[in-house]
Amino acid sequence: MVRRLGRRKFLIYGSATLGTTLLLKACSEPPAPDTTGEATTSDSAAAGGNGDTIKVGILHSLSGTMAISEKSVVDAEQLAIEEINAAGGVLGKQIEPIVEDGASDWPTFAEKARKLIDQDQVVSVFGCWTSASRKAVLPVFEEKKHMLWYPVQYEGQECSNNIFYTGAAPNQQIEPAVDWLLENKGKQFFLIGSDYVFPRTANTIIKAQLAELGGETVGEDYLPLGNTEVTPIITKIRAALPEGGVIFNTLNGDSNVAFFKQLQGAGLTPDKYPVMSVSIAEEEVKAIGTEYLKDQYAAWNYFQTVDTPENQDFVKAFKAKYGEDRVTNDPMEAAYIGVYLWKQAVEQAGTADDLEAVRKAAYGQKFEAPEGMVTMNPNHHLSKVVRIGKVGEDGLFEIVNETEAAIEPVPWNQFVADTKGLGCDWSDPSKGGKYKLKDV
Amino acid sequence: MLAGLLDSLYGGISIGAVLLIAALGLAIVFGLMGVINLAHGELMMLGAYTTFVVQNGFKSLGEPWFETYILFAIPIAFLVTALVGLVLERGVIRFLYGRPLETLLATWGVSLILQQFVRSVNWVMVIGIALFCLLFFGALWVLSRRADFPRIRSWAIPTMVVLSLGIVFTIGKVLSETFELGLTKPWFGTQGVDVTAPSWMRGGWMVELSEGSFQLSYVRLFIIGLTILCITGIYLFLQRSAWGLRIRAVTQNRSMSACLGIPTGKVDALTFAIGSGLAGVAGCAISLLGSVSPNTGQNYVVDTFMVVVVGGVGKLVGSIVAALAIGTINYLIGSGILALLFQPIEPLFDFFTFFATTSMAKVMVFALIIIFLQIRPGGIFPQKGRSYEL
Numbered sequence: 169m170v171r172r173l174g175r176r177k178f179l180i181y182g183s184a185t186l187g188t189t190l191l192l193k194a195c196s197e198p199p200a201p202d203t204t205g206e207a208t209t210s211d212s213a214a215a216g217g218n219g220d221t222i223k224v225g226i227l228h229s230l231s232g233t234m235a236i237s238e239k240s241v242v243d244a245e246q247l248a249i250e251e252i253n254a255a256g257g258v259l260g261k262q263i264e265p266i267v268e269d270g271a272s273d274w275p276t277f278a279e280k281a282r283k284l285i286d287q288d289q290v291v292s293v294f295g296c297w298t299s300a301s302r303k304a305v306l307p308v309f310e311e312k313k314h315m316l317w318y319p320v321q322y323e324g325q326e327c328s329n330n331i332f333y334t335g336a337a338p339n340q341q342i343e344p345a346v347d348w349l350l351e352n353k354g355k356q357f358f359l360i361g362s363d364y365v366f367p368r369t370a371n372t373i374i375k376a377q378l379a380e381l382g383g384e385t386v387g388e389d390y391l392p393l394g395n396t397e398v399t400p401i402i403t404k405i406r407a408a409l410p411e412g413g414v415i416f417n418t419l420n421g422d423s424n425v426a427f428f429k430q431l432q433g434a435g436l437t438p439d440k441y442p443v444m445s446v447s448i449a450e451e452e453v454k455a456i457g458t459e460y461l462k463d464q465y466a467a468w469n470y471f472q473t474v475d476t477p478e479n480q481d482f483v484k485a486f487k488a489k490y491g492e493d494r495v496t497n498d499p500m501e502a503a504y505i506g507v508y509l510w511k512q513a514v515e516q517a518g519t520a521d522d523l524e525a526v527r528k529a530a531y532g533q534k535f536e537a538p539e540g541m542v543t544m545n546p547n548h549h550l551s552k553v554v555r556i557g558k559v560g561e562d563g564l565f566e567i568v569n570e571t572e573a574a575i576e577p578v579p580w581n582q583f584v585a586d587t588k589g590l591g592c593d594w595s596d597p598s599k600g601g602k603y604k605l606k607d608v
Numbered sequence: 609m610l611a612g613l614l615d616s617l618y619g620g621i622s623i624g625a626v627l628l629i630a631a632l633g634l635a636i637v638f639g640l641m642g643v644i645n646l647a648h649g650e651l652m653m654l655g656a657y658t659t660f661v662v663q664n665g666f667k668s669l670g671e672p673w674f675e676t677y678i679l680f681a682i683p684i685a686f687l688v689t690a691l692v693g694l695v696l697e698r699g700v701i702r703f704l705y706g707r708p709l710e711t712l713l714a715t716w717g718v719s720l721i722l723q724q725f726v727r728s729v730n731w732v733m734v735i736g737i738a739l740f741c742l743l744f745f746g747a748l749w750v751l752s753r754r755a756d757f758p759r760i761r762s763w764a765i766p767t768m769v770v771l772s773l774g775i776v777f778t779i780g781k782v783l784s785e786t787f788e789l790g791l792t793k794p795w796f797g798t799q800g801v802d803v804t805a806p807s808w809m810r811g812g813w814m815v816e817l818s819e820g821s822f823q824l825s826y827v828r829l830f831i832i833g834l835t836i837l838c839i840t841g842i843y844l845f846l847q848r849s850a851w852g853l854r855i856r857a858v859t860q861n862r863s864m865s866a867c868l869g870i871p872t873g874k875v876d877a878l879t880f881a882i883g884s885g886l887a888g889v890a891g892c893a894i895s896l897l898g899s900v901s902p903n904t905g906q907n908y909v910v911d912t913f914m915v916v917v918v919g920g921v922g923k924l925v926g927s928i929v930a931a932l933a934i935g936t937i938n939y940l941i942g943s944g945i946l947a948l949l950f951q952p953i954e955p956l957f958d959f960f961t962f963f964a965t966t967s968m969a970k971v972m973v974f975a976l977i978i979i980f981l982q983i984r985p986g987g988i989f990p991q992k993g994r995s996y997e998l
Contacts, residue, residue, distance in 0.1 A: 236799045390965055390967050396907060399623050400623075403939075422904070429827075429896070430897060434823055451799075459810075
């Protein structure tokens, strides 16, 4: 009779297997990629910019839930650094990126930011996606008087001396989208969003704006992150907008997929119920499925289909480096701009180490970006063109509207009572991050 | 009034059907066997990914075939997840019967492994696992033919593990270096994948009534039909087949059944496989409604346990009633219909309007369930009899 594998034996063999696996994994670890290799050689040379290279940090989530979105931003930043290096670098030196993984965990972001600043002595950091991770690293950058370039559109209500925001402020995405909808699609809005800080802040702004401009908010609803049951919401939309109307969507992540699939099933078609989204870009369209999103709208500063020579070069370079099936989107482009603006500021300041000088030199920097000309304002945000796109057959956006000129950023929201009449100007020491505008 | 009533009924049933089809497998695994399977959601996720693979296979076959892929995806998803469930039961759970705490931890671990597996699975990994199984179990089989096997097994097995692992890792490394991205590219990746319903299932059925019309989504109708089909199938299997009789016997009294010659080990494996297979069918259904990503299962696992506990552990009919009740209450509160009903009574109207958002409706449903379980801890249909301890 064959002896059965007992529980104790099972445990012994199990742990033996696990141990061996770990051992083998440790031994067979492939040679480290060249970034770390260079880091060890240049460690002795000097930190910061005194050696042959200038070290910058890249701090995004390469693992965890946010990795999906942040990985492509890292790709764009590395592309920009590679291009700059190929063209001769900054101040005659090559840029050396040090990539750290924030692991979708906000305390880890703060820890890694500290590590980049203290241990690696980088002269600037490009990073973060979620507002939560930005809020986590903000005290670190302020304490060390360091510099972060943040590439994502966000809810505003922040203006730090140590962060440059290259994504859109709310008045450069949400407000123009509402204006356009009021003009072209109808006066009655239903607001739907995920249940966390960005959608709630965004909807506060939208409601205030609609009240001021003669629109009407007929309903709003929030879905817990990850929830996929939207039947009650669809019923509410149908009850609130029996004849059709505008749906403003600030959902994030998986809920978007469920929302659009079930919206179509319930017969709420884009011709009667146009949906404007602010978190759906080219990559998300691919994941949700074009057949569910066709003819819906999104508001961004950049689409892959923007028709500028700079953008054609950017898309071509990106596809050549990362593959034909990849797409470019707004946060990636904003991250790409960030690296170039930093380079221009460093060149104008003539130094990469004196962060104060670089920061001052950054004000007023202009860059011919893929999305068009952008300008860095003294409030650390960019002036940008705003575009409305409509999802086409191929999953890319057809641009249906764009502002004639770049829109100036307003970080403190003028529709929200708490921050009405506040401004931000770091070029003037007497004003700083939060001062009263004169005319209010 | 009629339109409103029908609409509420339909809304409640369609939410309830999704809950029910997701909970049906668990009603068997947790309800009948008493195994707290936290990997249930991940089995659903595997079913959804199977649907994705089948869909892509049919896409390459061309147009008329693509329209029918869902009919093939359901049985294939059932088989794939039933097989995974079988491996899970034979490999892990059978060592842990009667120890709920350890089962809970082990299945939670399994759920994390399955999630990560879907994120990073590629050809090298699959070839490696298959090769390891072949080498290790092959060697074990060859060795077990030897007369002195009992004597050498204490050192032979660890040696075989190390040897086969070594071979597998070397081959894996060689493969990934020769073929690079061709073999090391993840199949699915971390980003969600896109399952598209066939075109006849998009859109819906317009219901015209005198005081208004509304549309019944075909996908929802399909899921309701699928749920009814699954329940009927399970009922017939448990009540009318020989194996169903054995399953019921083992559930009621394990040692007595064993005495009477019922192979309890086989019955356990079969029951668990069927429960897992139903999870796969549920995964196929939810892939038509929502997203398919490695985290898909997590969104459902709490809801499914809720349904089984409220319904009464061990009773299929309990799960059915509970799922429909939870679905309807959730819908009535979340869509604000309840608030409208109480419009004349000011404070009640304000109260229900406050809860009339999706996230607040969930809070309310959970609160109601807690209160309900205080009154009836055994659920809607508690198990009767003294042999059963909970």
